Amino acid sequence: MARSSALAKRLAKLSPEKRALLEKRLGRAKQVEAEGPRAAARAGIDRDALAKLLEQPAVPLVDDDLWQKMVEAGLRQAKASDSTEGLKREASLEPKLNGHAAAYICVALERLGAFREAGERYTLEELREHCSILPDYHKALRRWLVTLAEDGLLRIDGETYSNPTALPPEDLEISDDDRRHYGENLSAIMTGGRHPLEFLVPGGSTKGLEENYTRSPTFQYCNGVSSEILGTAVEQLPADRRMRCLEIGAGTGGTSVSLLPVLPKDRSVYVFTDVSRLFVDLGREKFAEYPFLVCDELDIEKDPLEQGYQRHAYDWIVAAHVLHATRNLHETLEHVCSLLAPGGMLLLLEETRFLRKFNFSMGFLPGFDHFEDYDLRPLHPLLDSESWGKLLLANGFSDFATMTDPEALPQVLGVDVMLARKAL
Ligand SMILES: C[S@@+](CC[C@H](N)C(=O)[O-])C[C@H]1O[C@@H](n2cnc3c(N)ncnc32)[C@H](O)[C@@H]1O
Numbered sequence: 001m002a003r004s005s006a007l008a009k010r011l012a013k014l015s016p017e018k019r020a021l022l023e024k025r026l027g028r029a030k031q032v033e034a035e036g037p038r039a040a041a042r043a044g045i046d047r048d049a050l051a052k053l054l055e056q057p058a059v060p061l062v063d064d065d066l067w068q069k070m071v072e073a074g075l076r077q078a079k080a081s082d083s084t085e086g087l088k089r090e091a092s093l094e095p096k097l098n099g100h101a102a103a104y105i106c107v108a109l110e111r112l113g114a115f116r117e118a119g120e121r122y123t124l125e126e127l128r129e130h131c132s133i134l135p136d137y138h139k140a141l142r143r144w145l146v147t148l149a150e151d152g153l154l155r156i157d158g159e160t161y162s163n164p165t166a167l168p169p170e171d172l173e174i175s176d177d178d179r180r181h182y183g184e185n186l187s188a189i190m191t192g193g194r195h196p197l198e199f200l201v202p203g204g205s206t207k208g209l210e211e212n213y214t215r216s217p218t219f220q221y222c223n224g225v226s227s228e229i230l231g232t233a234v235e236q237l238p239a240d241r242r243m244r245c246l247e248i249g250a251g252t253g254g255t256s257v258s259l260l261p262v263l264p265k266d267r268s269v270y271v272f273t274d275v276s277r278l279f280v281d282l283g284r285e286k287f288a289e290y291p292f293l294v295c296d297e298l299d300i301e302k303d304p305l306e307q308g309y310q311r312h313a314y315d316w317i318v319a320a321h322v323l324h325a326t327r328n329l330h331e332t333l334e335h336v337c338s339l340l341a342p343g344g345m346l347l348l349l350e351e352t353r354f355l356r357k358f359n360f361s362m363g364f365l366p367g368f369d370h371f372e373d374y375d376l377r378p379l380h381p382l383l384d385s386e387s388w389g390k391l392l393l394a395n396g397f398s399d400f401a402t403m404t405d406p407e408a409l410p411q412v413l414g415v416d417v418m419l420a421r422k423a424l
Helices: 002-013 016-035 037-042 047-053 064-081 085-112 124-130 135-150 176-190 207-215 217-236 256-262 277-286 329-339 356-360 385-393
Strands: 121-123 155-157 160-162 243-248 268-274 293-297 314-320 340-351 397-402 415-422
Touching: 047 268, 064 217, 064 397, 064 415, 085 135, 085 176, 085 217, 085 356, 121 124, 124 135, 135 155, 135 176, 135 356, 207 217, 217 256, 217 314, 217 340, 217 415, 243 256, 256 268, 268 277, 277 293, 314 329, 329 340, 329 385, 340 385, 385 397, 385 415
Parallel strands: 243 268, 243 314, 268 293, 314 340
Antiparallel strands: 121 160, 155 160, 340 415, 397 415
């Protein structure tokens, strides 16, 4: 009552045009509230309407019993699929790719004019300048040098890198094609002659990335485990309980594609977000069949509330292969917690090992080297599962579980599906 008289006073003070506009918006919000999430999606994003859909009595989503059931379901699915033929094949390629990493780096550095004579010595900054490598790639360059040092091709003394013998070594195992391809392209990327996205999204097409996130055995494993966990929640929760989900960095929708079908159409809201408008638009088009989907931009490095998101309005936050790409993980988790309701769930899919192939693939993805929390992540942005657990428990979460056995193939391939429950 008090609210409607305050509203009437506010309306009376407005110009006729502004009053008409506000009345129209309020009418739409009312209609959406009455019709449910379907109308929000049809109406496009209307923050007032969405805010109403996200209102929920303060009953925590997940009690101990449901937490246990979700973890068991995830572990069961992980166990059932951790030794598929696809994963075995992928894991069998890993040693070869690892073995080649140093060779590819050597031929790129040769092109860049470094370490051709035995006994050259540089600090990282001196080497970067000597080779005209862009400042943005100094972290990638450091990792290259560490990789060479691991293989005994460089020596590290404090801040200085030196080569006992001329590089590349004469017995370098590399085909002529690879020598040309990696030598030319990696050196061109490092000096700014070519952009890594030319290779990762050739011609602006995200098809290759999409395929990777949906078809590769590693990502199929992650998606299978994730949908099993979410499906268990849907199955176990009371039939009238609304599922309020938000995905961060949803990108090409490689994870959303396996979660959306699990959600009940009549009582879910799924906010598909990404820092890039390109992906937000792509998501809207790709998942148009889901009436409860809302697509919008969100940069998780910034305060979500300042970007128009509602505090503690989501029961599920999904973050697949994205949180590592942020500047400071303490800050990022603070932002995640500001979105999550008490007792809400974080479904976290992450790369948990820096594979050497990232030296010439994923390590060039935008955001990979945003990290500045060097006490936590000195060389690369990835944390192993145990470190994620510690971090989450120290930053607002009361429970943590990893679905992947440390010895299982997905861990060898450096991915994990993790689940955390926010403290009440
Ligand atoms: C490695 S991709 C993950 C892809 C996604 N899960 C998929 O299936 O395509 C990382 C995604 O996170 C997004 N991203 C990077 N930094 C971000 C940030 N600060 N906030 C939100 N999204 C971000 C990128 O635009 C990209 O779409």
